[in-house]
Amino acid sequence: MQQRDPYQHHVNPERYAELLEVKAQRLRDLFADFNPPSLQVHASAPSHFRLRAEFRLWHDGDRCFYAMFEPGDKSKVYEVTEFPIASRLINELMVRLLDDIQPNELLRRKLFQVEFLTTLSGDALITLIYHKPLGDEWRAEAEALQARLGFPIVGRSRKQKLVLERDYVNEALQVDGKTLHYRQIEGGFTQPNGEMNQQMLSWARSAAAEINHSDNNGENSSDNSSEPPSDLLELYCGNGNFSMALADTFRRVLATEISKTSVAAAQVNIADNQLDNVVIARLSSEEFVQALRGERTFERLSGVDLSSYDFRTVLVDPPRAGLDDESVKQVQGYDNIIYISCNPNTLHDNLQVLCNTHEIKGFALFDQFPYTDHIETGVILTRKNPQ
Incomplete structure (x- = not known):
């Protein structure tokens, strides 16, 4: 690695x-x-121009980290500690989220992907994707995590989507002196x-x-x-x-x-x-x-x-x-x-x-x-x- x-x-x-x-x-x-x-x-x-990003979460014993692969070669795993093309808010949340879930076995176990969606107006949404069914215990821990981070969380697993608060962000763009409001849905296309x-x-x-x-x-x-x-x-x-x-x-x-x-x-x-x-x-x-x-x-x-x-x-x-x-x-x-x-x-x-x-x-x-x-x-x- x-x-x-x-x-x-x-x-x-x-x-x-x-x-x-x-x-x-x-x-x-x-x-x-x-x-x-x-x-x-x-x-x-x-730099810091990209408002969304997704990372594999790699597990090494009790430790986990954000991982990416060499383009065209998925046999080489790289630990990602910062992502300079992503928004400053994504970089901040990457650290806070990992620090929070690292000691929490229920949130960490079988978590294999994390997706961040942010806006110019300062909103954010975090999607946690698992290889396990998500039940009431997970929901309780995820709601506590959501409260600590201050941004909504969505949990996903096979044929399951749990929305704890909302599954969208609210964006406000400034165009020619006008403020334009947009709801951007998790999983949907946005620029x-x-x-x-x-x-x-x-x-x-x-x-x-x-x-x-x-x-x-x-x-x-x-x-x-x-x-x-x-x-x-x-x-x-x-x-x-x-x-x-x-x-x-x-x-x-x-x-x-x-x-x-x-x-x-x-x-x-x-x-x-x-x-x-x-x-x-x-x-x-x-x-x-x-x-x-x-x-x-x-x-x-x-x-x-x-x-x-x-x-x-x-x-x-x-x-x-x-x-x-x-x-x-x-x-x-x-x-x-x-x-x-x-x-x-x-x-x-x-x-x-x-x-x-x-x-x-x-x-x-x-x-x-x-x-x-x-x-x-x-x-x-x-x-x-x-x-």
């Missing part, structure tokens, strides 16, 4: 600017065939780099402002009102990360998401942000197209008059596989596309088709995961010949 973090030699804040430029150049080279505008590069904080998420939301709001300015000054505008002239369709909306931030930049927002847990969180976020122009529907992209065409009706769209919407802009934030062929055809039907991608290669594939009808007006890199090869990309496209 090695006494070091296997990622430590990759995390060098002094070289961060240099490493980020390498990523930026890779992105410029990959998309050069589209002749995009100048790349906007959004830098992360060099791991909160400060970068704030930059990404601000970028999307700026894109929406340009789109609406163009619409207000185009032939589609019926008056000189400053009110947003059209509605936003958002696909793959998760817990409404973009929906909440863009609500005041469009007349109305209709967002779709297939995950029941994410939709439930999004409904809470709508209420917490006091929004009356956002609707979240639990539909897949394919189901929404069927509803929009009148091919099928869905109880989940009860009370929503799709014919009353004027969708000129669509926002997509798909998984790493990108948009499938049918979804690409669907988004081509809108004048403006805001595309957030976690995989530049599948984005490039999608643009091969999208750029037949649209041209790239905005091009951005968001460094969600410093010191890795991962690149988050934002692209704004507008129709070459608006309808």
Whole structure:
């Protein structure tokens, strides 16, 4: 067993600017065939930027410790005593939690994984995952631990989830002078780099402002009102990360998401942000197209008059596989596309088709995961010949 973090030699804040430029150049080279505008590069904080982390808990006799493995080689176990890419709160809780459970055989026994979820606003949630059923004795000890740590704990084992207080954190993001409130569910998807998420939301709001300015000054505008002239369709909306931030930049927002847990969180976020122009529907992209065409009706769209919407802009934030062929055809039907991608290669594939009808007006890199090869990309496209 090695006494070091296997990622430590990759995390060098002094070289961060240099490493980020390498990523930026890779992105410029990959998309050069589209002749995009100048790349906007959004830098992360060099350390303590990650708001969630998970660790194996390794047992050596009566002693346990956080463990990670050499990438690609799980035969080498490394003890982790600190994690500089994680938030300061995660680093603090790592120490406090381990010190507390180390002498407690009931909490320590068969505990094999610990997950931390934190926020920029100072909230946290700890999930303890076991290879044993969790009973009343465990609950009593875990509740005492929760009281000492001051943050909620969730216990998990096979086919079992025990929520002692709550299974979510409450986040408050600062975007363009606005405070946006988000409930983030344990086990659900959230952007791991909160400060970068704030930059990404601000970028999307700026894109929406340009789109609406163009619409207000185009032939589609019926008056000189400053009110947003059209509605936003958002696909793959998760817990409404973009929906909440863009609500005041469009007349109305209709967002779709297939995950029941994410939709439930999004409904809470709508209420917490006091929004009356956002609707979240639990539909897949394919189901929404069927509803929009009148091919099928869905109880989940009860009370929503799709014919009353004027969708000129669509926002997509798909998984790493990108948009499938049918979804690409669907988004081509809108004048403006805001595309957030976690995989530049599948984005490039999608643009091969999208750029037949649209041209790239905005091009951005968001460094969600410093010191890795991962690149988050934002692209704004507008129709070459608006309808």
